[in-house]
Amino acid sequence: METPLPEKLSASMDEKSLAAWRFAEKAVPRFWQAAAFSGVGGLYAAFFAVLPDARHGNVFRIIFLHVPASWMSLFIYLCMAFWAGWGLFSAKRECFADSRLSHVMSSALAPTGALFTFLSLWTGALWGKPSWGTWWVWWDARLVSELILLFMYAGIISLRSAVDDPRRADKAVALLTLVGLVNIPVIYFSVRWWTTLHQGYSITLTRPPAMAPAAFWTLLLCVFACAMYTAAVSLTRFGNLLLEREGMAGWPRGAIPAENG
Amino acid sequence: MLRFICFVVRREFLLALRRQADIFSLLFFFIVVTSLFPLGAGPQPETLRKLAPGALWTSAMLAALLSLPRLFDDDYRDGALEQYALGTQRLACAVFGKIAAHWLVFGLPLALIAPLAGLQFGLPEHPLWVLTVSLAAGTPALSGIGAICAALTLGLRGGRVLLSLLALPLYIPVLVFGAGAVETALAGASAEAGLSFLAALSLAGVFFAPPAAAAALRVMME
Numbered sequence: 461m462e463t464p465l466p467e468k469l470s471a472s473m474d475e476k477s478l479a480a481w482r483f484a485e486k487a488v489p490r491f492w493q494a495a496a497f498s499g500v501g502g503l504y505a506a507f508f509a510v511l512p513d514a515r516h517g518n519v520f521r522i523i524f525l526h527v528p529a530s531w532m533s534l535f536i537y538l539c540m541a542f543w544a545g546w547g548l549f550s551a552k553r554e555c556f557a558d559s560r561l562s563h564v565m566s567s568a569l570a571p572t573g574a575l576f577t578f579l580s581l582w583t584g585a586l587w588g589k590p591s592w593g594t595w596w597v598w599w600d601a602r603l604v605s606e607l608i609l610l611f612m613y614a615g616i617i618s619l620r621s622a623v624d625d626p627r628r629a630d631k632a633v634a635l636l637t638l639v640g641l642v643n644i645p646v647i648y649f650s651v652r653w654w655t656t657l658h659q660g661y662s663i664t665l666t667r668p669p670a671m672a673p674a675a676f677w678t679l680l681l682c683v684f685a686c687a688m689y690t691a692a693v694s695l696t697r698f699g700n701l702l703l704e705r706e707g708m709a710g711w712p713r714g715a716i717p718a719e720n721g
Numbered sequence: 722m723l724r725f726i727c728f729v730v731r732r733e734f735l736l737a738l739r740r741q742a743d744i745f746s747l748l749f750f751f752i753v754v755t756s757l758f759p760l761g762a763g764p765q766p767e768t769l770r771k772l773a774p775g776a777l778w779t780s781a782m783l784a785a786l787l788s789l790p791r792l793f794d795d796d797y798r799d800g801a802l803e804q805y806a807l808g809t810q811r812l813a814c815a816v817f818g819k820i821a822a823h824w825l826v827f828g829l830p831l832a833l834i835a836p837l838a839g840l841q842f843g844l845p846e847h848p849l850w851v852l853t854v855s856l857a858a859g860t861p862a863l864s865g866i867g868a869i870c871a872a873l874t875l876g877l878r879g880g881r882v883l884l885s886l887l888a889l890p891l892y893i894p895v896l897v898f899g900a901g902a903v904e905t906a907l908a909g910a911s912a913e914a915g916l917s918f919l920a921a922l923s924l925a926g927v928f929f930a931p932p933a934a935a936a937a938l939r940v941m942m943e
Contacts (some may be wrong), residue, residue, distance in 0.1 A: 619887065
């Protein structure tokens with residue numbers, strides 16, 4: 461149970477929670493629209509507009525799910541770590557309202573991150589079978605470090621559910637998230653540090669992409685769709701977690717119109 | 722500060738010496754698990770030799786995992802941990818002392834008896850040496866990483882299972898380089914690269930783990 465706070469502090473926390481919840485409420489439909497449009501457009505382009513690859517044939521089209529999922533799995537972890545760090549930092553500065561909202565945001569991102577990590581591994585295996593002749597190899601650093609990322613997400617989610625007191629859970633999970641951050645550069649640089657089966661970078665900021673322009677723009681569209689999906693889903697989860705946690709506070713009664721009857 | 726760390730190490734060491742059965746049961750666990758592999762995989766010498774690095778290192782990791790709850794649980798129960806947290810010295814120093822003592826009473830003996838377990842797999846002399854050195858160099862990382870996870874699961878329902886879920890993924894790099902070093906030695910090459918990597922992981926782990934574990938302990942004790 462959370463200990464009660466002084467009246468004035470609790471009032472400002474209520475305002476911040478209400479504002480955050482209102483923002484989530486308003487932004488979620490926009491993100492869903494963006495995700496739907498870019499998703500449909502990206503999938504159409506991926507299946508019909510992009511020509512089959514000279515070496516891989518049609519199999520390479522799985523790239524349009526694999527690469528966005530992999531990028532999002534890393535990006536979501538970075539976001540989680542950012543919010544976790546911000547939560548700890550603002551608790552230190554005694555901005556408890558910010559701290560609590562940051563931790564809720566961090567925990568709202570975790571399941572989606574785990575989903576994308578799983579998708580990345582799964583689509584990678586599906587792609588690996590026809591092109592490398594194997595679903596999985598244990599000596600490939602990229603594959604194994606991505607698997608560790610999945611375990612990290614699982615650990616974070618289960619630590620959150622194991623600690624009963626939400627504020628203790630916030631801090632413990634934030635620490636674990638920051639510890640797991642060491643894995644992220646290892647995943648990203650694994651194809652450069654070790655000679656692996658996984659291919660190197662196709663897309664960098666400094667060189668033109670090593671693929672046809674149509675495929676490149678389609679890929680970016682798919683990444684955008686996944687990012688919008690992530691934003692929509694995690695903001696929905698954020699709003700629900702906030703309501704679940706602070707249902708006893710004053711602000712939800714003002715925010716949600718009463719049901720009929 | 723140094724005196725305080727020495728004090729913590731001495732205290733932990735004495736506590737461990739007074740309860741020797743704990744250490745011996747852990748070492749015995751290691752021996753039992755390593756002898757399960759030949760029973761399960763069959764007694765062919767080539768199979769066993771191929772299996773040895775991974776099996777020995779995995780068993781060492783499992784033994785390390787079992788030893789982790791002992792790191793903080795007793796002190797948490799009798800209030801010594803709170804005394805550390807409230808005292809004038811940094812909690813991280815106490816954690817550092819605990820990690821060092823954990824390596825002394827667990828990691829070092831494990832490294833010393835590992836050749837015995839290696840003999841069951843028919844390892845030649847050089848890989849046996851590399852096994853000992855790799856365990857001695859790698860177990861500080863196991864203690865350090867384990868301390869963070871043990872602190873995060875302090876006093877939780879079902880904390881033991883959660884502890885393994887948190888610690889094992891973080892142990893993977895140590896396993897890879899430890900078993901890799903023994904494997905290269907078994908193939909007749911120099912295992913120096915793997916051993917250096919293990920030592921680097923251990924140094925980083927022992928350096929960064931105490932503040933993180935101390936922060937986790939403060940969260941879980943409040």
